[in-house]
Amino acid sequence: MLMYQEKLKNITVGIAGCGGLGSNCAVALARIGIGKLIIADFDIIVESNLNRQYFFYDQIGLKKAHALKENILRINPKVLIEAHDVRLTSENIPTIFKECQIIVEAFDLAEMKQMIIETVLTEMPDKYIVAGLGLAGWGHNNLIKTEQFDNLFICGDLISEVSPEMPPLAPKVGIVSNMQANQVFDIIMNNIK
Amino acid sequence: MKITLNNREEVFEKDEMTVIELLEYKKFTFKIITVKVNGTFIKKDMYEKTIIKEGDNVAAIHLITGG
Numbered sequence: 001m002l003m004y005q006e007k008l009k010n011i012t013v014g015i016a017g018c019g020g021l022g023s024n025c026a027v028a029l030a031r032i033g034i035g036k037l038i039i040a041d042f043d044i045i046v047e048s049n050l051n052r053q054y055f056f057y058d059q060i061g062l063k064k065a066h067a068l069k070e071n072i073l074r075i076n077p078k079v080l081i082e083a084h085d086v087r088l089t090s091e092n093i094p095t096i097f098k099e100c101q102i103i104v105e106a107f108d109l110a111e112m113k114q115m116i117i118e119t120v121l122t123e124m125p126d127k128y129i130v131a132g133l134g135l136a137g138w139g140h141n142n143l144i145k146t147e148q149f150d151n152l153f154i155c156g157d158l159i160s161e162v163s164p165e166m167p168p169l170a171p172k173v174g175i176v177s178n179m180q181a182n183q184v185f186d187i188i189m190n191n192i193k
Numbered sequence: 194m195k196i197t198l199n200n201r202e203e204v205f206e207k208d209e210m211t212v213i214e215l216l217e218y219k220k221f222t223f224k225i226i227t228v229k230v231n232g233t234f235i236k237k238d239m240y241e242k243t244i245i246k247e248g249d250n251v252a253a254i255h256l257i258t259g260g
Contacts, residue, residue, distance in 0.1 A: 017260060019260050020260055021260045022260075106260055107260050108258060108259065108260040109258050109260075110225045110256040110257050110258045111225060111256075113225075113256045113260075114225050114226075114227055114256045117227055117254075117256070118227060118234060121227075121229070121234040122234055132259075132260060133254075133256065133257060133259075134257060134259065135259050135260070136259050147199070147200055148200070149200075149229055149232075149252040149254070150229070150232045152229075152252075154254065158255075158257075159257070160257075160259070161257040161258055161259060162257075162258050162259035168259050168260065173260075
């Protein structure tokens with residue numbers, strides 16, 4: 001086993017939201033052999049999710065947390081997965097993600113992004129949080145970046161907000177979610193002993 | 194004063210500013226924003242009381258929908 005694989009095996013990452021960001025980020029981490037994922041989402045899969053989320057047509061109607069667990073285990077059955085079909089709040093986040101060293105913010109709504117970032121910064125300051133911000137539309141590859149603010153990392157273009165004309169779509173959401181996974185990987189290799 | 198704002202150096206004429214003054218000056222009047230000063234998260238009700246001065250490291254992150 002290679003050194004990076006040894007290190008990944010002992011890490012637990014929380015995935016807060018199993019939509020475009022969360023499903024793709026979780027799959028990338030599973031493929032490289034992360035030890036454990038704690039995934040959470042209250043939603044069910046609808047057809048419009050399939051333009052970016054790591055689900056299949058025959059999974060429409062299923063709970064996202066359970067379907068994502070199933071998909072990850074088909075890719076890498078060695079990953080431990082705890083799936084929570086729950087709406088995350090500032091009250092339950094510290095409990096659900098207690099054993100995680102790193103939390104991936106993978107919500108859709110700005111209010112929810114703010115809620116989890118502020119919850120981690122105030123209630124769980126020893127953990128890292130990697131957020132996705134600005135992923136609407138297409139193109140502008142060179143505007144996508146990562147900013148660090150202490151234990152908070154933000155991946156995305158930081159400016160493109162979703163609207164009916166500028167939906168979140170597979171290419172850009174895929175880039176940002178995989179940047180989040182790459183940042184998680186980097187934190188594991190360089191920041192966690 | 195010279196401060197770091199969102200990882201970039203910026204110079205202001207004033208020697209001190211509150212968080213709310215800084216946000217207004219920079220026209221960061223977004224509804225959903227998270228502010229950190231020197232690594233510490235600043236609650237919204239502390240924006241008027243928190244003073245930013247020379248050398249401070251400020252993050253003002255505008256949160257937008259999409260995921």
